[in-house]
Amino acid sequence: xxxxxxxxxxxxxxxxxxxxxxxxxxxxxxxxxxVHGLLADAGVGVEEGVARxxxxxxxxxxxxxxxxxxxxxxxxxxxVRYGGDDxxxxxxxxxxxxxxxxxxxxxxxxxxxxxxxxxxxxxLPQFAAQATATVCNDVPEDIGDWYRLLVVLWYSAxxxxxxxxxxxxxxxxxxxxxxxxxSREALRYKPRAVFDVCPSPPLNWSExxxxxxxxxxxxxxxxxxxxxxxxxxxxxxxxAGAVVQHAAECISGIVIHQLxxxxxxxxxxxxxxxxxxxxxxxxxxxxESTMLNLAxxxxxxxxxxxxxxxxxxxxGRSVDAQAGMESGLSAALGALAGINMISGAGMLDSVACHSxxxxxxxxxxIASAERLVQGIEPRGESLATAMFVKTGLRGDFLKLQxxxxxxxxxxxxPSAVIERGGPATGSNAFARARQHAAELQAGYARPRLAGARxxxxxxxxxxxxxxxxxxxxxxxxxxxVERV
Amino acid sequence: xxxxxxxxxxxxxxxVDGAPEAAAALAREGLRIGIAAIDAIQQGYxxxxxxxxxxxxxxxxxxxxxxxxxxxxxxxxxxxxxALLRMGAxxxxxxxxxxxxxxxxIHEIGKTLVGTLLTAHGFRVHDLGVDVPVERFVAKxxxxxxxxxxxxxxxxTTMKQQRTVIEALAREGLRTKLRVLVGGAPATRRWAxxxxxxxxxxxxxxxxTLAQSLMDSRPRVPFPKT
Numbered sequence: 001x002x003x004x005x006x007x008x009x010x011x012x013x014x015x016x017x018x019x020x021x022x023x024x025x026x027x028x029x030x031x032x033x034x035v036h037g038l039l040a041d042a043g044v045g046v047e048e049g050v051a052r053x054x055x056x057x058x059x060x061x062x063x064x065x066x067x068x069x070x071x072x073x074x075x076x077x078x079x080v081r082y083g084g085d086d087x088x089x090x091x092x093x094x095x096x097x098x099x100x101x102x103x104x105x106x107x108x109x110x111x112x113x114x115x116x117x118x119x120x121x122x123x124l125p126q127f128a129a130q131a132t133a134t135v136c137n138d139v140p141e142d143i144g145d146w147y148r149l150l151v152v153l154w155y156s157a158x159x160x161x162x163x164x165x166x167x168x169x170x171x172x173x174x175x176x177x178x179x180x181x182x183s184r185e186a187l188r189y190k191p192r193a194v195f196d197v198c199p200s201p202p203l204n205w206s207e208x209x210x211x212x213x214x215x216x217x218x219x220x221x222x223x224x225x226x227x228x229x230x231x232x233x234x235x236x237x238x239x240a241g242a243v244v245q246h247a248a249e250c251i252s253g254i255v256i257h258q259l260x261x262x263x264x265x266x267x268x269x270x271x272x273x274x275x276x277x278x279x280x281x282x283x284x285x286x287x288e289s290t291m292l293n294l295a296x297x298x299x300x301x302x303x304x305x306x307x308x309x310x311x312x313x314x315x316g317r318s319v320d321a322q323a324g325m326e327s328g329l330s331a332a333l334g335a336l337a338g339i340n341m342i343s344g345a346g347m348l349d350s351v352a353c354h355s356x357x358x359x360x361x362x363x364x365x366i367a368s369a370e371r372l373v374q375g376i377e378p379r380g381e382s383l384a385t386a387m388f389v390k391t392g393l394r395g396d397f398l399k400l401q402x403x404x405x406x407x408x409x410x411x412x413x414p415s416a417v418i419e420r421g422g423p424a425t426g427s428n429a430f431a432r433a434r435q436h437a438a439e440l441q442a443g444y445a446r447p448r449l450a451g452a453r454x455x456x457x458x459x460x461x462x463x464x465x466x467x468x469x470x471x472x473x474x475x476x477x478x479x480x481v482e483r484v
Numbered sequence: 485x486x487x488x489x490x491x492x493x494x495x496x497x498x499x500v501d502g503a504p505e506a507a508a509a510l511a512r513e514g515l516r517i518g519i520a521a522i523d524a525i526q527q528g529y530x531x532x533x534x535x536x537x538x539x540x541x542x543x544x545x546x547x548x549x550x551x552x553x554x555x556x557x558x559x560x561x562x563x564x565x566x567a568l569l570r571m572g573a574x575x576x577x578x579x580x581x582x583x584x585x586x587x588x589x590i591h592e593i594g595k596t597l598v599g600t601l602l603t604a605h606g607f608r609v610h611d612l613g614v615d616v617p618v619e620r621f622v623a624k625x626x627x628x629x630x631x632x633x634x635x636x637x638x639x640x641t642t643m644k645q646q647r648t649v650i651e652a653l654a655r656e657g658l659r660t661k662l663r664v665l666v667g668g669a670p671a672t673r674r675w676a677x678x679x680x681x682x683x684x685x686x687x688x689x690x691x692x693t694l695a696q697s698l699m700d701s702r703p704r705v706p707f708p709k710t
Contacts, residue, residue, distance in 0.1 A: 096640040096670055106674070141644055165641045200590050232548075233593045277546035280594055280687045281669060352640070352670050 002085065003375050005336035007295045008243075013302050016240065020247035021055040028052040029203045029252040032210035038259050051252070058251050061258035067304050069222060069265040071129060071159035072190040074180070074447065080128050080159050082194075082222070082267060082306030085338030087373065088128035089331070089366050090161045091121055091359055092313055092347035093196070094148070095134045099319070099348060099355035101434055106317070106353045109134035111151055111475025113354075116441065117346065118155040120356055123440040126366040131343060132162040134354050136474065143468045145169035146176055149193070150461050151475045153180050157447040161224070161343055163196035167211045170195070172464060174219055179456045180449065188220035194267065194341070196226045199249045201234035205256060213253060217261025224267035224308050224341070225253040230282055231292065233275035239292055246272050246296045254305075267341070268300025269308025284350050285315040285326035293330075294337040306340050312362050313344040313351055319358045319430045323348060327358070328365040335369035357433035360440070364414050371412040379406055446477075454480070491519065492528040495560070499532025500539075502552025504559035511563035521567040525575055529560050533604055540689055547597065550689065554604035577608050579631040579699040582624055584612035585668075586645035591638035594668055597688040598634060605692050618645070618652045625658050632695055635681075637668040646671070647679035654680075663698045667691055 008016070028050040031039065036046045045052050068083025080088050098109040098117075114134045121127045132148035139147045145165040152160050153176065164170035173195075174184070181187040197212040199205050205213070216223040227249040229235030231242035250268050257266050272292035273282040283289060293309035300307040311330035316322035327345070334342045344351070345366065346359030380386065380402075387402055397403050414420065417432045425432070448454065458481055461473055473481050491514055498507040507529070514524045536553040539545040561575070568574055581602055585595050592614050599609045610628055612620060625633060633653070637643040646666045653659040663682040666675070676684035683698065685691030 094640055096643065097672075106672070108678075135640055144641070204590070206590060230593070234591075275547075275593075277548060278540075278543060278687075280547055280597060350669065352672070 001375050001377075002373055003336055004085070004338060005294065005333060006298055007291060008298050012240065013299060016244050016247055016299060017302075019244045020251055021058060023203065023244065023248040024051075024053040024058060024252050024255075025055070026052065027203070029205065029248070031205045031252075031256070032207035034207065035205070035210045035214060035256050035260075038214070038256065042255075042259050044255075053252055053255055058255055061255040062251065062303055062305070064258045064262045065254055065266050065305060066263060068306060069191070071194060071222070072192055073159060074157035074192065074449070076190055078190075080341070082265070082308075082340045084340075085301075086340055087335050087338060087342065087370070088340060089312065089342045089345055090127055090129040091117065091131040091133045092310075092344040092351055092354065093131040093133055093161065093163065095347060095351065095354040096137070097349075097353040098134060099353055099357070101356060101437075104318070104430070106349070108137040109354065110138045111136040111147070114148060114151045115155055115475045117354060117356055117359065118152050119444045120359060120437050120440050121346075122156050122158060122447075123444050124360070124363045126363040126370070127158070127345070129159040129161050129341065130156045132160065133346065138474045139465075139470060140468045142166075143169075143172075143464060143470070146172040146464070147461075149173050149176055150457070150473070153177075153192075153457065154476055155446055159191075160193040161196065161341065162193050163198075163226075164212060167208060167215070170212055170215055174215075174221060176457065176460060177221075179460050180453060182453065184219065191221050191265070194222040194224045194265075196224045196269070197253065198226045198228060199253055201227070201229045201249065202245055203248060203252065205253060209253075210256060213257045214260040217257045217264040217266075220261065220264050222265040222267065223257055224269045225250050225257075226308070226310075227253075227270040227272065227296070229270075229272050229292075230275040231273070231288070232277060233280075235272075239274075239288060239295065242272055242274075242292055243295045243299060246270055246292070247299050250296075250300070266305075267308045268297070268303065268305040269341070270296050271310035271343075272296050281315075282350055283315045284310060284313050284344070285322075285330070287329070290330040290333055293339070294333060297337055297339045301338065307338075308341045308343065309334055309337075309339040310344045310351075311339075311342050312365065313347040314358075315350045317349045317353070319348070319355055319361065319433070323358060324361065324365070324429070327362050328368070331362065331365040332369040332372055335366075335373045338373075356437045357430050360417055360433040360437050361429055364418050367412055367414065379409070455483075491517070492524070495524060495528025496532040496535065498560070499529055499553050499556050500535050502549055502556050504552075504556045507556040507560040508563050511560045515563070515567055521564040521571065522573060522575070524560070524564055529557055530606070533557055537689065537692075547688070550601060551597070554600045557604040575606060578602075578606035579695060580608045580610070580628060581632045581634055581695065582610050582612065582621070582628055582630040583634040583636070584616035584621060585614040585636040585638075586642055586649060587615055587617045588645060589637050589639055589642035590614045591636070591668070594638065594688065595634070595636035598636070598667065598685070598691045601688050601692045602695060605696065607695065618649050621649050622652050622656050622658065625653060625662065626656070630662055631699060632663045632665060634665045634667065634691070634695075637666075637671065640670045643668060643670050643675070646675075646681070650680050665691060665694060665698075 070078035345362035
């Protein structure tokens with residue numbers, strides 16, 4: 001039996017959805033001018049920028065959204081299934097800072113830092129997908145979104161969870177992915193990336209977010225709606241009320257998306273949180289924020305949609321016990337909830353800072369969570385009595401054939417990051433993680449693309465970078481760039 | 485004339501309670517019985533705000549309590565300000581602040597919270613709203629000659645606009661005439677230092693404290709009158 005955690009009972013789910021459907025009708029949803037026509041053509045009244053979406057239309061959109069879809073590794077293998085109770089993890093995204101491994105202080109992230117994060121994540125099987133994890137502060141801002149994707153595609157063959165910072169940025173990112181896949185059609189057939197699209201709470205689809213939804217729907221590339229209600233600030237203070245708002249934002253986004261591209265893949269995702277009433281911050285490591293992620297995801301699952309959440313992060317600024325406690329707890333709870341894609345690993349300080357060392361430690365928490373959801377299974381006709389027949393009261397189970405046969409299935413073996421008996425090393429988890437990250441990076445080999453496509457990507461990137469006044473490609477092997 | 489102590493105490497308490505209707509009613513009652521508006525403010529309501537701030541610092545009150553107190557303060561001031569003007573007086577202004585969320589960012593809550601609390605503490609706040617272009621900040625600084633410019637950003641992708649605004653103010657020769665404070669979830673003290681801001685408020689309450697300390701410490705360079 002696979003263990004499962006649900007926070008909402010059926011009557012409460014129905015109440016939440018009932019109120020969400022009412023909210024998108026009244027007060028309605030603020031939408032950008034470029035989707036007014038799309039909505040009006042479907043019979044939605046739009047007055048002064050506010051759309052009133054009838055429940056019937058919303059239910060049609062929910063019905064036309066796919067129940068599942070896949071993200072593909074570079075070689076064309078389906079490695080991430082968005083659907084059912086499948087659970088995958090990826091690092092957190094778009095951090096401005098990186099925790100310096102030597103000084104243990106945050107500093108602005110460079111392209112080389114992102115490259116290192118990607119290389120380490122590539123070596124960790126706990127991460128089914130990569131993320132455009134940091135902003136590269138050494139490249140011009142206006143190419144910041146696609147440049148992160150370039151670095152990830154250069155060093156990774158895994159699927160990518162990403163997102164654009166602007167309309168032109170999205171187009172460039174889709175072009176870049178198409179260069180890697182061979183064509184836009186090949187990319188649509190086997191999507192390599194999912195794009196986060198964020199409504200602004202409460203109930204506002206900005207010009208940029210609306211454009212992203214429609215562009216992705218037209219391109220047939222998966223869109224991941226990341227609704228971010230802050231309970232008590234930009235959303236009702238009650239957790240149930242914030243879940244209602246999250247549902248209304250997701251439903252209204254799916255309406256726009258499905259009207260633009262019926263059947264295009266879309267994810268019921270989010271980064272909901274409470275609003276800390278002392279500090280005015282968004283404590284994503286809090287138990288209530290985790291509960292919101294679980295409850296919001298449960299609504300998406302009830303509707304039969306692929307799901308996403310933002311967990312495995314901490315509000316602490318150090319890779320310490322608080323980070324381990326908050327991240328480990330939410331990694332396990334997210335897995336029990338069956339959230340399809342769980343973003344956030346590696347992040348500190350309420351998503352303000354990334355850390356390679358935390359990413360490595362979080363991978364251990366994720367491995368434990370994955371073991372947890374495998375549950376406890378009977379293996380063979382006898383659970384224990386057959387083994388007792390062999391060993392009696394001597395208790396020498398270590399000698400039994402069953403022990404040797406089954407222990408690998410029963411027990412998860414963490415890496416050396418986790419201290420568990422053995423000789424005392426005198427090191428702490430951070431030091432062990434730093435050591436392990438160095439070992440992973442030493443064993444990393446860049447997954448090369450076929451020569452022509454690699455050249456095509458670099459040529460594309462160099463051209464766009466030069467337009468932005470950037471002669472070099474920071475973070476990318478200089479020798480490879482010079483060959484082009 | 486002697487001031488009715490119980491009424492001043494009630495004024496203070498109305499702020500602590502976050503009760504705008506009571507605060508306004510007490511203001512009207514105070515004026516009726518002859519309490520000068522300036523005394524009501526400085527001996528009744530302002531001590532109430534200070535008490536709330538102190539309780540917040542001691543972690544016994546929370547942001548919703550602060551917001552309610554600020555709302556009560558606003559309600560009292562609505563009654564008292566016309567009386568002050570009739571007397572040819574004004575509430576002493578703690579400073580002039582220009583606030584806004586930077587371009588590309590439409591997050592409002594933190595910025596509004598700061599504005600509300602600054603207003604309650606006697607600052608004159610001009611709130612430009614959200615998604616404010618750099619040029620608008622520059623134009624408004626030229627127009628208003630504020631003591632402080634507050635730049636809010638919630639996203640890592642938009643916080644760089646805080647630097648852009650500071651650079652634009654410098655280019656226009658306005659930077660040395662004012663102080664720039666930055667805030668928002670991704671901002672840090674280090675970030676503030678890096679981009680040449682004068683301070684960083686980790687939350688709305690510390691932003692008020694910071695603004696007050698800047699006003700206390702700063703010899704203000706007047707704008708040339710041209």
